[in-house]
Amino acid sequence: MRIVIIGSSAASKSAVETLQRSGVDDIDLIIITKDKTPYYSRVILPNYLAGYLTEEELIFYRIQSSKGKTPEIIHGVVTGVVPTDKKVLLADGRQIGYDRLLICSGASPSVMLPERSPGETIRGVCHFRNIEDIYQISDLLQDTKDCVVAGGGLIGLKGAVALNHLGKHVTVVHRSSQLLSTFMDRQGSDMVYRILNNQGIDFILSDTIEGYETKEERLSGIALKSGNKLDAQLAVWAAGVSPNTDFLKNSGIEIDNGICIDDYMETNIEGIFAAGDVTRAKNLLTDEPDTITLWTDATLQGKVAAWNVLGVKKRYIGGLTMNSVVFDGVPFISMGIIRDADIINDQVFTFFEQERSVYRKIVLRDDRIIGAVFAGDIRYAGMVNWDLKSKRKIKNGKRYVSLSGLEDVFREHHAELMSQHDLTDANKED
Amino acid sequence: MGREKYVFINKTLCTGCGDCTLACSFEKEGLFQPVKSRIHIVEGDLAGFTPQICRNCEDAPCLDACPAGAILRREGSGSIYLDEAKCVECNMCIMVCPFNAISRGDGTNLKCDTCDGETPCVKSCKLGAIVLVDPDRDSKQKRRKMLKMLWQE
Ligand SMILES: Cc1cc2nc3c(=O)[nH]c(=O)nc-3n(C[C@H](O)[C@H](O)[C@H](O)COP(=O)(O)OP(=O)(O)OC[C@H]3O[C@@H](n4cnc5c(N)ncnc54)[C@H](O)[C@@H]3O)c2cc1C
Numbered sequence: 001m002r003i004v005i006i007g008s009s010a011a012s013k014s015a016v017e018t019l020q021r022s023g024v025d026d027i028d029l030i031i032i033t034k035d036k037t038p039y040y041s042r043v044i045l046p047n048y049l050a051g052y053l054t055e056e057e058l059i060f061y062r063i064q065s066s067k068g069k070t071p072e073i074i075h076g077v078v079t080g081v082v083p084t085d086k087k088v089l090l091a092d093g094r095q096i097g098y099d100r101l102l103i104c105s106g107a108s109p110s111v112m113l114p115e116r117s118p119g120e121t122i123r124g125v126c127h128f129r130n131i132e133d134i135y136q137i138s139d140l141l142q143d144t145k146d147c148v149v150a151g152g153g154l155i156g157l158k159g160a161v162a163l164n165h166l167g168k169h170v171t172v173v174h175r176s177s178q179l180l181s182t183f184m185d186r187q188g189s190d191m192v193y194r195i196l197n198n199q200g201i202d203f204i205l206s207d208t209i210e211g212y213e214t215k216e217e218r219l220s221g222i223a224l225k226s227g228n229k230l231d232a233q234l235a236v237w238a239a240g241v242s243p244n245t246d247f248l249k250n251s252g253i254e255i256d257n258g259i260c261i262d263d264y265m266e267t268n269i270e271g272i273f274a275a276g277d278v279t280r281a282k283n284l285l286t287d288e289p290d291t292i293t294l295w296t297d298a299t300l301q302g303k304v305a306a307w308n309v310l311g312v313k314k315r316y317i318g319g320l321t322m323n324s325v326v327f328d329g330v331p332f333i334s335m336g337i338i339r340d341a342d343i344i345n346d347q348v349f350t351f352f353e354q355e356r357s358v359y360r361k362i363v364l365r366d367d368r369i370i371g372a373v374f375a376g377d378i379r380y381a382g383m384v385n386w387d388l389k390s391k392r393k394i395k396n397g398k399r400y401v402s403l404s405g406l407e408d409v410f411r412e413h414h415a416e417l418m419s420q421h422d423l424t425d426a427n428k429e430d
Numbered sequence: 431m432g433r434e435k436y437v438f439i440n441k442t443l444c445t446g447c448g449d450c451t452l453a454c455s456f457e458k459e460g461l462f463q464p465v466k467s468r469i470h471i472v473e474g475d476l477a478g479f480t481p482q483i484c485r486n487c488e489d490a491p492c493l494d495a496c497p498a499g500a501i502l503r504r505e506g507s508g509s510i511y512l513d514e515a516k517c518v519e520c521n522m523c524i525m526v527c528p529f530n531a532i533s534r535g536d537g538t539n540l541k542c543d544t545c546d547g548e549t550p551c552v553k554s555c556k557l558g559a560i561v562l563v564d565p566d567r568d569s570k571q572k573r574r575k576m577l578k579m580l581w582q583e
Pocket residue numbers: 006007008009010011012032033034035042043044045046076077078079104105106107108128129130154155158244247275276277278293294295296297298322323324
């Protein structure tokens with residue numbers, strides 16, 4: 001069976017690994033990618049920008065041969081898919097046939113960069129998604145003193161920290177009144193604000209970029225909606241992505257802000273599957289279609305998709321927002337529903353200790369964990385994550401916000417439960 | 431050395447003495463410091479002591495979550511190890527490990543890697559609570575049963 005995968009990132013890696021471990025022998029695997037270096041990790045690009053990692057160290061996966069077969073990597077840009085002929089079309093005219101197709105084409109920044117003249121962007125304004133963006137930023141840094149990061153989400157803040165580490169003056173401009181408005185609640189984001197502010201990063205909240213000023217064709221300043229102006233020789237956009245589906249326009253594959261897939265990762269066209277940032281799939285907590293663009297979700301989807309590509313029915317349990325980050329040595333983790341505005345008639349338990357910067361929060365709905373925040377001390381976050389995913393009934397939510405309580409939970413029933421049911425096999429077989 | 435094996439700790443035999451945590455931290459870091467150990471013991475009262483160590487999950491969530499490619503599966507035994515040189519300390523693995531088997535270190539996160547089969551923790555346990563088990567990786571069913579046996583209540 002000839003399986004073609006579009007993309008060489010998180011979802012693709014997880015699918016390749018699963019296909020190779022599946023025990024199915026007669027697989028001819030072809031991976032088509034426009035990345036020059038397949039399987040470099042976008043999540044750790046900020047570490048690369050800051051100089052902590054070499055380009056070589058960005059590579060998180062190397063294709064291996066399995067059962068005497070080595071997957072083929074084709075470097076090229078996919079411009080179309082023709083389901084009636086079971087063919088993928090490339091920009092250079094090549095056509096690649098498939099028996100099963102798995103689309104892992106990810107997402108791209110949704111903001112369009114400003115243009116100086118048609119087709120030419122202003123020198124000094126960049127995206128923050130691909131390695132080419134980092135090359136560009138690094139290039140510009142030599143004659144940059146002040147940077148503006150547009151977007152105070154997790155990716156924007158990671159970028160701000162990297163630029164600050166490189167000795168630049170950084171101002172983060174964020175649309176909402178709270179930093180990390182999807183990743184953290186007010187308390188957690190205040191902690192992050194204080195840490196980063198102490199490091200010398202400036203913040204402008206509840207404001208957006210309105211215009212750009214240039215000097216000799218290079219960015220020199222930013223005009224904000226509020227009327228304020230900032231000096232900036234570099235502006236980095238880190239605000240939201242949209243799925244890479246342009247090349248599917250005439251394919252007949254159903255798209256609605258992402259490729260629509262069922263619980264088995266299959267599109268409306270038989271034999272064509274999708275996984276990762278490019279999909280619109282079920283949310284674990286709401287059961288509604290959602291576009292979750294996270295590494296953890298991409299790898300889970302890639303795995304589930306791979307089994308279904310092989311005809312082994314595995315159901316996707318649903319996507320869950322969760323993330324982890326460290327700022328100045330303080331670890332932060334959040335998962336599920338935690339934002340103050342989303343918590344309505346739910347039970348909330350919190351613990352906060354200013355001195356050691358320890359914060360925990362648990363949100364219960366109908367006796368089940370639907371959200372959690374850990375800061376400062378992240379022990380047992382994985383256990384809570386598992387309780388959330390398995391929708392287990394919780395008797396006493398208060399225990400989940402103290403270390404001794406978490407130890408109690410672990411000791412009393414968790415380890416035993418885990419050993420009896422192989423819960424790590426998250427995707428129920430049908 | 432023979433075939434690669436996993437480290438398993440029999441909870442019912444564990445008295446929480448902590449010898450294995452000292453042996454582990456000395457092997458890995460040259461220090462007798464339980465916080466540096468890849469095994470941790472949760473102290474207990476009536477419920478007993480609960481050792482925390484990696485279970486080498488068949489469908490390892492930590493491996494899927496790691497964005498740096500620092501968590502890998504060994505050929506052969508299928509055991510899961512953490513490549514400390516690649517770890518960027520992002521804690522994604524801690525966020526998803528149900529067994530609290532990964533801890534934060536200094537420069538890298540820490541997790542049991544079965545010491546290539548030469549395991550000081552096994553020798554250190556006077557009660558024989560720590561054993562090396564031969565995973566029959568082709569039969570998941572068997573493995574589940576084995577897990578059940580080792581964790582019997
Ligand atoms: C700076 C940064 C920090 C991040 N931090 C985190 C984090 O902390 N936690 C987290 O969970 N997530 C984070 N993310 C998000 C994470 O990187 C993505 O969720 C993940 O990369 C999605 O993987 P994917 O496989 O779906 O697609 P992508 O990584 O978007 O890759 C898409 C692949 O498809 C290929 N492709 C696309 N179109 C075509 C085409 N037409 N022809 C050929 N090939 C094509 C691309 O070349 C690429 O290989 C971060 C992202 C960035 C940029």
